[in-house]
Amino acid sequence: MACLSGDEDCYARLVRRYETQITRLMWRFSRDPTVCEELVQEVFVEAYFSLKSYRGQAPFLHWLRKIGTRVGYRFWKEQAKTKSYMPLTDIDAIEGRDKDVIESSEAAQILHSLLAQLPRADRLVLTLMYFDNCGTKEIAERMGWNRAMVKMRALRARKKLKTIAERENLLEKLGWMS
Amino acid sequence: MDVLKAIEKLAHQAREERIPEFDVADRVLQQIRPAEEETFGLLAFELFASASAVAASVVGYFSVSIWKLITSPLMQFFAPLQEIRLW
Numbered sequence: 001m002a003c004l005s006g007d008e009d010c011y012a013r014l015v016r017r018y019e020t021q022i023t024r025l026m027w028r029f030s031r032d033p034t035v036c037e038e039l040v041q042e043v044f045v046e047a048y049f050s051l052k053s054y055r056g057q058a059p060f061l062h063w064l065r066k067i068g069t070r071v072g073y074r075f076w077k078e079q080a081k082t083k084s085y086m087p088l089t090d091i092d093a094i095e096g097r098d099k100d101v102i103e104s105s106e107a108a109q110i111l112h113s114l115l116a117q118l119p120r121a122d123r124l125v126l127t128l129m130y131f132d133n134c135g136t137k138e139i140a141e142r143m144g145w146n147r148a149m150v151k152m153r154a155l156r157a158r159k160k161l162k163t164i165a166e167r168e169n170l171l172e173k174l175g176w177m178s
Numbered sequence: 179m180d181v182l183k184a185i186e187k188l189a190h191q192a193r194e195e196r197i198p199e200f201d202v203a204d205r206v207l208q209q210i211r212p213a214e215e216e217t218f219g220l221l222a223f224e225l226f227a228s229a230s231a232v233a234a235s236v237v238g239y240f241s242v243s244i245w246k247l248i249t250s251p252l253m254q255f256f257a258p259l260q261e262i263r264l265w
Binding site: 015020040174 | 181184188191192194195199200201209
């Protein structure tokens with residue numbers, strides 16, 4: 001309530017309270033720390049100017065995640081315009097190494113690179129499913145999409161991802177998985 | 179093993195990744211303040227514009243009624259000239 005009346009200190013406390021969770025979400029959209037930090041900042045600025053639309057029916061974090069997901073999706077859209085792409089060198093880099101000790105950050109990097117090859121909407125659905133453990137209902141709510149459409153998209157996106165992974169010989173490269 | 183199952187495992191492991199930490203609160207506030215000032219500036223401008231529009235409407239209302247009283251504005255303008263002896 002104090003934040004709604006423009007109390008900046010109150011909002012700063014809110015930012016500090018939720019920035020870890022929002023950073024976790026935005027890290028799925030960009031693994032560049034500088035870009036990720038800017039995205040986190042953008043989420044909180046956008047949230048501040050949309051505070052009046054927060055009705056308090058759902059937890060504040062849910063509402064922030066909704067804004068974060070849309071900011072991230074917009075970032076991918078802008079990124080596509082500049083035609084910047086994610087190289088797939090990450091998978092090759094782990095080849096020939098002790099595959100039993102692949103780190104979680106490496107696993108995340110590989111998955112991120114694989115998902116980056118999908119169309120934007122497919123990428124979003126699978127990113128939220130794989131990294132955030134989101135269900136189709138939550139994804140639909142966050143993006144304002146139809147749930148049936150999200151289900152269909154997830155199904156198709158998985159097929160596309162399978163093709164990409166097979167083309168990249170993922171199973172061979174990640175022999176430690178089998 | 180199915181590729182998709184391998185990806186699921188990869189995702190499971192990826193979820194445990196350590197995420198960098200940022201402190202963005204100060205920069206968020208820095209970004210909010212000028213935008214808010216801009217909003218107030220815009221509000222003042224809008225108020226001034228509204229007051230000007232109201233004043234213009236009042237002046238316009240009286241002008242129209244006075245304009246209607248004049249039979250022919252052009253003749254009124256030349257009327258004094260008719261009384262002047264030209265030669």
